[in-house]
Amino acid sequence: MRRLFAGVGLVTCSTLLLEILLTRIFSYTLYYHFAFLVISLALFGLGVSGVVLYVRSDRYPRERLEELLARHATRFALWTLVALVYVLYHGVTGKFDLFHKPQFTSQTFFELAMLYGVTAVPMYYGGMVVSLAITHLRERIGELYFFDLAGAALGCVLAGPLLYGLGAENAVLLVAVLSAAAAIVFRPRPEGRLPVRAALLAFALLALLGLNLLRPTLRVGSFKEVDESFVTFARWNSFSRVVVEERPDRRPAMYIDAMAKTEIHHAREVEEGGPGDEYMGAAGLVYAIRRGGEALIVGPGGGTDVVSALRAGHRVTGVEINPIIADEVMRERFAEASGGLYLRPDVRIEVAEGRSFVHRDTRFYDVIQATMVDTWAATASGAFALTENYLYTVEAFEDFLRRLRPDGVVSFTRWCIPPDMECIRVITLAREALRRAGVADAGEHLFAAWKGTIGTVLVRRTPFPPEEVQALLGATEERGLTPMYYPGQPRRDTIARLIRDPDPAPLADAFPADISPVFDDRPFFFYGVRPRELLAAVFDFDWLMINSFSVAILLALFAIVGLLVVAFIVVPLVVHRRDVLRERPLSKLRDLSYFVCLGVGFIVVEVALLQRFGLFLGHPSYSLVVVLCALLLASGVGSMLSERIAERRRLAGLVAAAAAVAAVVVAYAFLLPRAFDRWIGLALAPRIAIAAALVALPGLGMGLLLPSGVRLIAGRHPELIPWGWGLNGAASVFGSVGAMLVAMNLGSRATLLAGAACYLLALLAALRRPAAPPASPAGASAAAPAAEPRPAPRPGGSPAENAGVAPLTPPPPDANLTAEKKGDPSP
Incomplete structure (x- = not known):
């Protein structure tokens, strides 16, 4: 069993790595607001995987679990390679820079749709691996969650060194190698052709990685302001790709992500x-x-x-x-x-x-x-x-x-x-x-x-x-x-x-753009849209310049995600389980609202913490690694601790955890700025330790809530678990966009308070539920009626969560990543 858990950890590590790496590549090949859009939509593939598994559960029986895990991990590896080849050489037409009004054409929409579709496929297969494991290994859900989160945390730690050491292109190839290795771990015995194919694929991908390191062939082409034929130096890190162009009769010029330019000056100019x-x-x-x-x-x-x-x-x-x-x-x-x-x-x-x-x-x-x-x-x-x-x-x-x-x-x-x-x-x-x-x-x-x-x-x-x-x-x-x-x-x-x-x-x-002073609580200097003009930006963005245009993209994303949620999550679940809400609809809606509140609450708190800790830690890469890893690992520990709560005390433990999370988050909203002013003068190591401890404190409770709630609901309405799982994934997507809108317009304090409110609403949803009868140790599906034709996927959270990645969220840095993982214990 530990072998399967290790394979899941490899896949979640690969999924998180792929998200970070694609964000970096898209920031170079696309304009930055499109990078945010495409990645966010691609991550929606994680949520769809859970719905597909539920509505077509007859195709994924328990006895074929190892084969299915290996098959989907292999497809993850193959489609990662396909996605890399496509995104390296395809951008969007048109100018979307500081000196041009944004203009969309049918070709622009087609190019964005293709980029979204190609990048969503590997995310979908990565999500299927985790969804299959959670469905059929639910009797050890706590341990599985831990490997799920630990894998994602490892991916977060590895992203920076891999980007710097290998470059984004080669790091994506390594992701494909890790996915193929996971397929071998899932099915190590040479039964049939699948293990042999996985081994050959891993070897071929590793050889391709080695060749590309020696003689780069798969690398980004010429995009935006950079002509690669003049590039004599290029290097990636966790928040940029820096290239140097050397053209005849000009100073060497540096470009950051193919746009921000600075010339290299010579010391003789001083005299x-x-x-x-x-x-x-x-x-x-x-x-x-x-x-x-x-x-x-x-x-x-x-x-x-x-x-x-x-x-x-x-x-x-x-x-x-x-x-x-x-x-x-x-x-x-x-x-x-x-x-x-x-x-x-x-x-x-x-x-x-x-x-x-x-x-x-x-x-x-x-x-x-x-x-x-x-x-x-x-x-x-x-x-x-x-x-x-x-x-x-x-x-x-x-x-x-x-x-x-x-x-x-x-x-x-x-x-x-x-x-x-x-x-x-x-x-x-x-x-x-x-x-x-x-x-x-x-x-x-x-x-x-x-x-x-x-x-x-x-x-x-x-x-x-x-x-x-x-x-x-x-x-x-x-x-x-x-x-x-x-x-x-x-x-x-x-x-x-x-x-x-x-x-x-x-x-x-009287100015057309917002020029009011901004403060540390709402440090969005480049955001020039007044709150009262927010909706107008969606329908008439012709007046927006490059900086504020990304806000129109954010609002458009909110609408697009809404349509996708209805089309690919709500409709399939309703069509295939339309009888679910016929009996006791109000009680069941309260159960579903619990999943929704957890999904929104986790991502909202995460976005706010990433923003708050950015200044304290002093570097975007530190904020990303420290906050994400601390939150993921603490949530994993909280998920495992949930199994130690006695059955008769589950509801009390859930209520206490939700109340504690809300109280800590409210305290952070008012006390963190003062604390940071006092501690910011410390050396980096103590600041990292303080940040990790502060993030882990609410993370423990956030990780405990999902499995605890799932066990309670499984005893009362087990048929709702897969539906709640899908809604949780949808809520996380909406929550990431909503959190950014709140942060930009009202500030990080309001964002933290909104996250605390979500956990209080989850608490109320749990309190209004009678104590659930004991759930079968085998999992939620065991408690379902015998006539139920499909086993219900084991509770664990949204597909995005269980995939170790949640939707991409804005700053903080890049940055678009724990949200990804949030899924685990936090709905």
């Missing part, structure tokens, strides 16, 4: 001068008044801002979140091409997330600069506007101001393209941070200028003296910039009123 384009002119404005000091550069990339700071005589500290850029590109592979720019004694580069670094730093600076810091990359848990960014919040500006010397200046450069006007939102952030610092008139502390599509905002702790204002005005004229606002300007235009009026809210509301 000889750099380019005078609008980007350098606007971003380097601060150095017209600050020379010879300490400069902190957030996101130095290829060295644009580093060169500007060095030319002004500063010593530079650079904080780069991507280790590929900081180490492999700038300090190793292209050190000569950059003239050793990052190896100079007056340049110090730290690999960290900028906001987290500043919050823990104890030094003071004359200049803190952040220029166009973003990536247009789909993280593991979402995508850009759907992903939190703690660098652009009011609290972040408070941190920056605290790290300035008395006459220091913060310089932020952003796009200034209607309707989003990110540079104006930076102004509202700075104004609010200054107000909270006790500044009565923010107008004396701000200077802003723009040219073309770029705008720069300067913020000073103390008022700008008149001579500095004149120096800045002279620099703007020399560089061809247009002042947006400066202290003492005579005109009272919209920007001036936005800065100086006592109540700027009415003016902010």
Whole structure:
């Protein structure tokens, strides 16, 4: 039996790995919002597998379990290879970038549908493996759950190292190898042709992996802004693919996920001068008044801002979140091409997330600069506007101001393209941070200028003296910039009123996009849709630019998933079990609502925790691994503990667990920010330990609730188990989308409270149920009437859950992954 459990663990590990890897590939080959859409829909295949198993249970008898497990694991491996080949060379037509309005054609829809269909097939077969195991091995459901969750947690841990060491393409090939190996584990005896085929397939896939490592053939082609024929360096990690293009008569240029571009600058530009384009002119404005000091550069990339700071005589500290850029590109592979720019004694580069670094730093600076810091990359848990960014919040500006010397200046450069006007939102952030610092008139502390599509905002702790204002005005004229606002300007235009009026809210509301300040509780700077305009974005997204367009995709996903749930889960279950609700319908609906509440609650809490812990841990990859693994493993332990609860105390244990989860989540909603402020200065290892413990605490209870509830319901209405399983999977898909909508519009505190409310509703559903008669030790199906023609799948949770993966969820990073696993014990 342990052999079968180990095989299930291999499959769930492979399923979670495949989801993460496809998210990375799609972020490169598609525009980031489509990556989120396609992966979320593909994961729906996990839910469909459970329904297929239920309605066609006569085709999956217990006596053929090993053969069926091996057969579906083999198909998982084959279709993983097919999906890889297809997605590497197929994207979507049309432009969906910052400078183009989103346009859909029939070809676009066809291409997306094909990508969805191809990637859903391996997910379906992975889900079938877990569904079969849960159906026929239900007498040891607790132990099976543990292997299910442990496999998914292992996949989460392996994703980052495999991406970095093998690359996404080869890592997907390894997933296929693991799936074929699982088929061998399921059926090791040479009976028939299946074991031989599985062994041959595993060997062939392993050989293909080796050949592709030696001579890459299966690799991503040219997509978006990158021409692979000019690429001389490429490397994957858990949140990006960084490539370097070297074209004749141009500087080498880095691209992050084929869109965000930064050129590699040479150290000789410090003495000889750099380019005078609008980007350098606007971003380097601060150095017209600050020379010879300490400069902190957030996101130095290829060295644009580093060169500007060095030319002004500063010593530079650079904080780069991507280790590929900081180490492999700038300090190793292209050190000569950059003239050793990052190896100079007056340049110090730290690999960290900028906001987290500043919050823990104890030094003071004359200049803190952040220029166009973003990536247009789909993280593991979402995508850009759907992903939190703690660098652009009011609290972040408070941190920056605290790290300035008395006459220091913060310089932020952003796009200034209607309707989003990110540079104006930076102004509202700075104004609010200054107000909270006790500044009565923010107008004396701000200077802003723009040219073309770029705008720069300067913020000073103390008022700008008149001579500095004149120096800045002279620099703007020399560089061809247009002042947006400066202290003492005579005109009272919209920007001036936005800065100086006592109540700027009415003016902010007049802008087409939301420019109100954002806070750590709702750190979605790039989300420019007001809550009241949310529905309008679905029906008329022509006005949306690239960042907010992803919100329309999110809402469209919500509608599409609803249709798929009805077509592939609700309708088949109703058609094949239409007699289920004829007797005692209200009682049975309460039973079904229990599964729904658990499914929504688990994913909502998960999304909120991923967002909350992102800033505390200081790096998206840390947040993903720590939060997901802790949640999955704790849930697995909770699931096993549920078997130790005496039969007569199951209802009491269930109620206590639901109440405890709700209480802990509510406490986290109000106490985590204060606790993080106190602990964020600790070293990384203690912060990881604290985060794991905090996540595991509710995870234990969340893992206990599903199997406990299933045992209670199995004794009363065993025929509802498969239906509840399907509804749980559907609820998890809806919950992931709903959680992001709540987080973006109301904040993470509201998201946590919504998750707690779901667990309280599950508690009420359990309390309104009379105590169930003892269930047969053999499982729920044993309690079913003898006339029942099909065995009911053993309770365990939604197909998505039991597959070790739940729907993809946005930020946090990428990120789109424990949700996947959530299924296990948490409905």
